[in-house]
Amino acid sequence: MTSSEDYCELCDLPLSQCVHGRPPTPPAEKPAPAAARTTTRTSRTTSRTTTRAASPTATGRATVSSRPPRRTPQREFRRHILGALQDSGGRADVEDLMAEVARRMEEVLRPADHETVNQGELRWRYAARLERRAMQDEGLMVPPSRPGLWELSDAGLTATD
Numbered sequence: 620m621t622s623s624e625d626y627c628e629l630c631d632l633p634l635s636q637c638v639h640g641r642p643p644t645p646p647a648e649k650p651a652p653a654a655a656r657t658t659t660r661t662s663r664t665t666s667r668t669t670t671r672a673a674s675p676t677a678t679g680r681a682t683v684s685s686r687p688p689r690r691t692p693q694r695e696f697r698r699h700i701l702g703a704l705q706d707s708g709g710r711a712d713v714e715d716l717m718a719e720v721a722r723r724m725e726e727v728l729r730p731a732d733h734e735t736v737n738q739g740e741l742r743w744r745y746a747a748r749l750e751r752r753a754m755q756d757e758g759l760m761v762p763p764s765r766p767g768l769w770e771l772s773d774a775g776l777t778a779t780d
C-alpha cells in the first residue's frame with residue numbers, strides 16, 4: 620500500500636503518474652545571438668522572405684525553418700465545407716459531408732492530416748470540425764438542429780469563401 624505522501628495533492632494521482640510529480644523539464648537552450656539571425660522583409664503585395672542562419676542542434680545538424688507546415692491549415696477546410704454544403708442544398712449529414720470534404724481535399728491533405736488525435740479521430744476531421752465552429756461563430760452556419768447535421772445559414776448559402 621502506498622502512503623498519502625506518494626499522491627499528488629493537485630490531481631489525486633500517484634506522483635509517478637501525474638505531471639506534478641515529474642521532475643521539471645531542463646531549461647531550453649539559449650537562442651542564437653542576434654548577429655547570427657538576419658531578416659529580410661518585402662511588402663505584403665509581393666512576398667515575404669525570411670532568412671535565418673542555420674544553427675547546429677544538439678546532434679550537430681543544422682535546422683532549417685523554411686519548410687512547409689506539417690498539416691493543412693484549419694482555414695483551408697472552409698471553402699471545401701462551404702462548397703460541399705452548398706452543393707447539397709445547405710445541409711448534410713456529418714458523415715456524408717466528411718466523405719465529400721475528403722474527396723475534395725484529396726490532393727490538399729498532407730500525411731500528418733491522417734494521424735489520429737483526440738481518442739482516435741483523424742486530425743483533418745478534427746480540423747474540419749474546428750472550422751465548422753469558426754464558421755458558426757461568424758454566422759455562416761447555424762447551430763445544429765439535431766446531432767450529426769451541419770447546416771448553412773442564409774449568409775453561408777451565398778458565401779464564396
